[in-house]
Amino acid sequence: MKKLSFINKIIYFINVIVAVLLLFSFALPFLPPKTFSILSVLNLGVSLLILINVLFFLYWLIKLKRQLILSFFVLCIGYISFGSLYRFSSSKTIESPNNIRVMNYNVRLFNLYNWIPGKHIENKIVDFIKTQAPDILSIQEYHPHENIDLSFFKYKYEKLSGNKTKYGQAIFSQYPIVNSGSIEFPDTANNAIFADILKGTDTIRVYNIHLESLRINTNVETLKNEDSERLFNRIGATFKMQQFQTELFLLHKKQCKYKMIICGDFNNTTFSYVYRKIKTDLNDTFKEAGNGFGRTYDFRFFPIRIDFIFADKAFSVNGFKAYNEHYSDHYPIMTTLSLDKQ
CATH class of the missing domain: 3.60.10.10 (Endonuclease/exonuclease/phosphatase)
Structure with a gap:
């Protein structure tokens, strides 16, 4: 993080939030809506969260920064658990x-x-x-x-x-x-x-x-x-x-x-x-x-x-x-x- 510019630090902070939300959303299929009704709303945005994490991964890849590992790791978990969003x-x-x-x-x-x-x-x-x-x-x-x-x-x-x-x-x-x-x-x-x-x-x-x-x-x-x-x-x-x-x-x-x-x-x-x-x-x-x-x-x-x-x-x-x-x-x-x- 020390080697990142101020703008890239902000981008990575947003990246962390989106990656954590996506990681959390992978548990939603196992949470009954009767118990977790508000949290279950998040599943409507999983596709969008995946696409945003792909963009973050590509951004850090172009920059040749190791911050790409975060989104790559979360996307891999999603792929193993649910398969590819795009067939x-x-x-x-x-x-x-x-x-x-x-x-x-x-x-x-x-x-x-x-x-x-x-x-x-x-x-x-x-x-x-x-x-x-x-x-x-x-x-x-x-x-x-x-x-x-x-x-x-x-x-x-x-x-x-x-x-x-x-x-x-x-x-x-x-x-x-x-x-x-x-x-x-x-x-x-x-x-x-x-x-x-x-x-x-x-x-x-x-x-x-x-x-x-x-x-x-x-x-x-x-x-x-x-x-x-x-x-x-x-x-x-x-x-x-x-x-x-x-x-x-x-x-x-x-x-x-x-x-x-x-x-x-x-x-x-x-x-x-x-x-x-x-x-x-x-x-x-x-x-x-x-x-x-x-x-x-x-x-x-x-x-x-x-x-x-x-x-x-x-x-x-x-x-x-x-x-x-x-x-x-x-x-x-x-x-x-x-x-x-x-």
């Missing part, structure tokens, strides 16, 4: 006669209230889905819009609520749905649904989960005007609800003996308690076959991934794609799976 996998899909294409998409009521500028956004969503031709489609914030025609799927299960505007979750399939149902979350319109789908001689359980929304406005001016303490308390309360909803889901999941695919909008990141509890020993298909940041939500400040498709280890993950079509506040994702493993 360098090939985007090429492995073809197999047993492939099943599974898409997840929060469609935000098919733009019912014109959040996205432009005409006939709902038709563009349907055309996009039809072009990509998933075998199984999991939708959050589904609304039976009068212009929506998803009849190219042979089977569906939907669970809707609301008085004036009906909305909820839906699962569409090209394979027969032999059983279905809903896991009700109290005091909210969010829930989880499931469909048992018959593929050949195999029955596959598909879950569609929509955990409580954070309701964070991505408009910079709106965020500036919102009281920070009130914002943190609201997010902390939401994380508590997410934990309770996850516990209800896990009780239901525990009774299932089928091979499983879990889709959904978790409204939380890979560094969260709910992600760890729901994923358990399943494969995160993005980590297995995705590339890039895998962004799934339209957050202006940095890429964020809050929508997921998990698959039983009995499945081979033969491909993954995160799309850039901006027809909702979420971006669609699709994975290609096959039941080659016995």
